[in-house]
Amino acid sequence: MNLFTVSGSPHVHEDRSVRNLMLGVVLAMVPAILVSVYFFGLGAIRVILISVAACLLFEYLIQKYVMKTGPTINDGSAIVTGVLLAFNVPSNLPIWILIIGAFVSIGIAKMSFGGIGKNVFNPALVGRVFLLISFPVQMTSWPKPQPITAGFVTDTVTGPTPLGILKEGLDAGKTVSQIEPELPSYVEALIGNHGGSLGEMSAIALVLGAIYMLARRIISWHIPTAYLGSVLIFSGIFWMIDPTHYVDPLFHLVTGGLMLGVFYMATDYTSTPMSAKGMLVFGAGAGLLTMIIRFWGAYPEGVSFAILIMNAFTPLINRAFKPKRFGEDVKNG
Amino acid sequence: MNLKTFKIGGVHPEENKLSADKEIEVFPVPKKVYIPISQNLGAPSKPVVNKKDQVKAGQLIAKGEAFISANVHSSVAGTVSKIDKVIDQSGYKRDTIIIDVDGDEWDESIDRSEEINRDITHLEPDSIIKKLGEKGIVGLGGATFPSHVKLMVPEGKTAETLIINGVECEPYLTADHRLMMEKGEEMLIGVSILMKGLKVDKAYIGIESNKPDAIAHISNLAQKFKGIEVYGLKVKYPQGAEKQLIKALTGREVPSGKLPIEVGCVVNNVGTAFSVYEAVQKNKPLMERVVTVTGKELPKPSNFLVRIGTPVSELVEKAGGLPESTGKVVSGGPMMGKALTSLEVPVIKGTSGILVFPARVSKRVPMQHCIRCGKCVTACPMGLEPYLLSQLAQKERYEGAEDERIMDCMECGSCHFTCPSGRPLLDYIRLGKNKVGQMIRNRGK
Ligand code: SF4
Ligand code: SF4
Numbered sequence: 212m213n214l215f216t217v218s219g220s221p222h223v224h225e226d227r228s229v230r231n232l233m234l235g236v237v238l239a240m241v242p243a244i245l246v247s248v249y250f251f252g253l254g255a256i257r258v259i260l261i262s263v264a265a266c267l268l269f270e271y272l273i274q275k276y277v278m279k280t281g282p283t284i285n286d287g288s289a290i291v292t293g294v295l296l297a298f299n300v301p302s303n304l305p306i307w308i309l310i311i312g313a314f315v316s317i318g319i320a321k322m323s324f325g326g327i328g329k330n331v332f333n334p335a336l337v338g339r340v341f342l343l344i345s346f347p348v349q350m351t352s353w354p355k356p357q358p359i360t361a362g363f364v365t366d367t368v369t370g371p372t373p374l375g376i377l378k379e380g381l382d383a384g385k386t387v388s389q390i391e392p393e394l395p396s397y398v399e400a401l402i403g404n405h406g407g408s409l410g411e412m413s414a415i416a417l418v419l420g421a422i423y424m425l426a427r428r429i430i431s432w433h434i435p436t437a438y439l440g441s442v443l444i445f446s447g448i449f450w451m452i453d454p455t456h457y458v459d460p461l462f463h464l465v466t467g468g469l470m471l472g473v474f475y476m477a478t479d480y481t482s483t484p485m486s487a488k489g490m491l492v493f494g495a496g497a498g499l500l501t502m503i504i505r506f507w508g509a510y511p512e513g514v515s516f517a518i519l520i521m522n523a524f525t526p527l528i529n530r531a532f533k534p535k536r537f538g539e540d541v542k543n544g
Numbered sequence: 545m546n547l548k549t550f551k552i553g554g555v556h557p558e559e560n561k562l563s564a565d566k567e568i569e570v571f572p573v574p575k576k577v578y579i580p581i582s583q584n585l586g587a588p589s590k591p592v593v594n595k596k597d598q599v600k601a602g603q604l605i606a607k608g609e610a611f612i613s614a615n616v617h618s619s620v621a622g623t624v625s626k627i628d629k630v631i632d633q634s635g636y637k638r639d640t641i642i643i644d645v646d647g648d649e650w651d652e653s654i655d656r657s658e659e660i661n662r663d664i665t666h667l668e669p670d671s672i673i674k675k676l677g678e679k680g681i682v683g684l685g686g687a688t689f690p691s692h693v694k695l696m697v698p699e700g701k702t703a704e705t706l707i708i709n710g711v712e713c714e715p716y717l718t719a720d721h722r723l724m725m726e727k728g729e730e731m732l733i734g735v736s737i738l739m740k741g742l743k744v745d746k747a748y749i750g751i752e753s754n755k756p757d758a759i760a761h762i763s764n765l766a767q768k769f770k771g772i773e774v775y776g777l778k779v780k781y782p783q784g785a786e787k788q789l790i791k792a793l794t795g796r797e798v799p800s801g802k803l804p805i806e807v808g809c810v811v812n813n814v815g816t817a818f819s820v821y822e823a824v825q826k827n828k829p830l831m832e833r834v835v836t837v838t839g840k841e842l843p844k845p846s847n848f849l850v851r852i853g854t855p856v857s858e859l860v861e862k863a864g865g866l867p868e869s870t871g872k873v874v875s876g877g878p879m880m881g882k883a884l885t886s887l888e889v890p891v892i893k894g895t896s897g898i899l900v901f902p903a904r905v906s907k908r909v910p911m912q913h914c915i916r917c918g919k920c921v922t923a924c925p926m927g928l929e930p931y932l933l934s935q936l937a938q939k940e941r942y943e944g945a946e947d948e949r950i951m952d953c954m955e956c957g958s959c960h961f962t963c964p965s966g967r968p969l970l971d972y973i974r975l976g977k978n979k980v981g982q983m984i985r986n987r988g989k
Contacts, residue, residue, distance in 0.1 A: 216872045216906040217883040221957030229964045328913040485918035536927040538800035
């Protein structure tokens with residue numbers, strides 16, 4: 212006699228696992244990886260590979276020897292953290308600093324909370340901010356992009372990021388139009404030909420990956436839309452009031468880590484809200500904080516801090532912004 | 545075409561309507577039938593036959609006496625061999641009338657002619673309700689709520705619209721689809737009868753757009769009927785859930801904890817409408833129904849017109865036999881159906897399909913930590929937070945679960961279906977609902 216499996220409904224399952232989703236994110240980051248390799252050559256490959264390897268290793272070791280639970284490195288989330296951490300550092304970062312960053316990301320920000328699903332903050336961002344505070348010099352000397360096509364160059368020239376140029380200029384009392392000649396053009400910014408962290412270079416490459424993630428429903432549109440909208444509105448208002456001291460909103464969109472943050476880090480599953488409403492609030496808040504830091508903060512760039520601060524608010528947002536229940540407060544005409 | 549749909553949540557499982565083109569085949573009368581006396585929502589009925597009694601097909605064999613209960617009729621002619629406890633689809637032993645078949649003589653009062661009886665002018669609401677009660681008609685969409693009770697609108701409420709469910713949003717199932725294609729006019733007469741019974745002058749029929757042939761066919765036929773409108777609906781699960789269907793077709797939202805009549809709607813399924821036609825116009829009780837027997841590895845996925853009480857094993861045999869690979873058999877659809885422990889259980893009024901799954905997809909996907917991705921929240925058509933409900937239920941925090949409206953869960957399974965971590969969300973939620981339901985009942989005492 213046949214013995215049948217008996218289990219509660221449903222009896223079918225969507226063909227999509229955590230690993231599947233995570234590998235989808237990695238795939239979405241491939242264009243940005245290629246751009247970084249194009250501009251920074253072997254340095255970029257080195258940073259990405261070491262970061263991913265270190266993240267996987269730390270997760271494996273902590274899982275095996277400290278937490279003593281089943282391995283979770285197969286789920287691909289450590290790979291995502293590894294690539295994101297690499298994306299958030301300069302391509303010439305000394306290896307030992309990078310490894311410390313990986314340890315902070317995985318060991319402290321992720322595993323000490325209990326691993327995937329339990330962490331409050333985005334692991335890669337915690338790693339990045341830790342490095343930024345601990346190694347400010349190494350973390351802010353960005354090599355100038357040197358396209359592979361320009362031949363093999365050994366002496367690395369470093370230069371500031373567009374946002375850095377802007378901030379420095381404004382702090383020195385210059386107006387936006389006086390600083391403008393030093394800034395990259397929009398085309399250059401979109402392609403990624405400017406100073407900056409490894410993966411934040413090319414807005415186009417990042418958006419390409421984002422479209423893929425949206426199409427496959429790996430991420431939902433809520434957080435990115437609210438985030439970008441809030442950056443646009445906030446920077447737009449100030450630009451309209453005082454264009455001599457505030458640069459136009461488009462510049463803010465394509466520079467710095469905004470695209471990277473908006474599509475790849477503010478959309479992290481675990482550290483962001485669950486409901487559509489909550490996600491919109493999260494995105495809007497992150498956009499606002501980003502601009503506040505960019506305008507008036509000590510750092511030229513505010514994406515990482517903004518997202519981390521909103522991460523901290525996530526449990527509160529989850530409680531305050533429940534999904535719209537069916538059949539609640541109904542007005543039937 | 546402008547497709548209507550509901551707004552919150554929903555998922556899109558693979559449709560797999562393997563038997564969509566298979567005409568309904570009349571299934572041979574079995575040698576023995578097993579007719580449980582409790583097949584519907586509500587109180588069990590009382591047997592009115594004894595061992596060794598001779599019965600004809602269509603003869604009353606168990607009477608529904610409570611307000612919410614339904615009559616049960618013999619589906620065959622023969623001798624009552626036993627009234628005994630037999631395992632039914634629920635896996636529990638239930639009182640069952642077992643009949644040894646002998647010939648196929650039907651009760652004389654049943655009109656067996658093929659002719660369509662279109663005349664409904666003489667019908668009155670009361671006589672319709674009485675007839676449906678007498679003939680044991682229950683909802684065939686799965687919930688098996690007695691149809692005559694549905695027509696009795698509670699005092700203080702008024703019915704405005706009859707909603708007819710031709711959605712068949714469960715993957716694999718095609719019984720309603722085939723019925724609409726082959727018995728469309730009879731079904732529409734049934735709809736008109738239900739409209740009369742409810743004293744309403746409009747009815748909306750909703751059909752998912754993956755059945756364009758049925759939409760075209762029924763729209764065409766409906767032109768001859770007054771007040772019946774047909775709408776194509778977006779393919780999205782659970783489009784056929786009562787509250788979601790009402791939302792899609794009328795824009796109205798049934799308030800939490802309330803019945804459709806709150807917004808002036810009564811919902812019936814197309815299969816039920818057809819049985820209503822047969823009961824009222826042909827005097828035929830609910831003694832057979834269309835059952836889809838299907839599965840990717842089943843040799844011949846089919847739609848059968850089956851006598852109630854026929855063993856499921858015979859259906860599977862006729863559809864080519866149980867494949868070697870089988871690991872699970874489900875009664876109903878893959879999203880809400882029930883896994884069977886054995887094939888030796890009878891078809892009942894609520895059996896819409898028998899699904900055969902190969903062993904490799906029978907087991908659940910391995911469970912991992914909740915990654916808090918929120919996909920279950922996005923998927924829930926009731927706007928609930930399944931991850932939270934399942935956590936609360938698991939931790940036995942039932943008050944919390946009640947506050948988070950666990951009782952609004954309709955057990956559609958969308959959350960479990962979509963969870964990338966393979967968490968058995970609905971298992972815990974069901975458990976929680978049970979406990980919270982008990983809590984609420986105790987409070988009332
Ligand atoms: S089973 Fe319940 S909680 Fe899960 S999606 Fe359906 S209604 Fe929502
Ligand atoms: S879908 Fe699964 S993993 Fe995602 S939040 Fe819901 S329960 Fe958690």
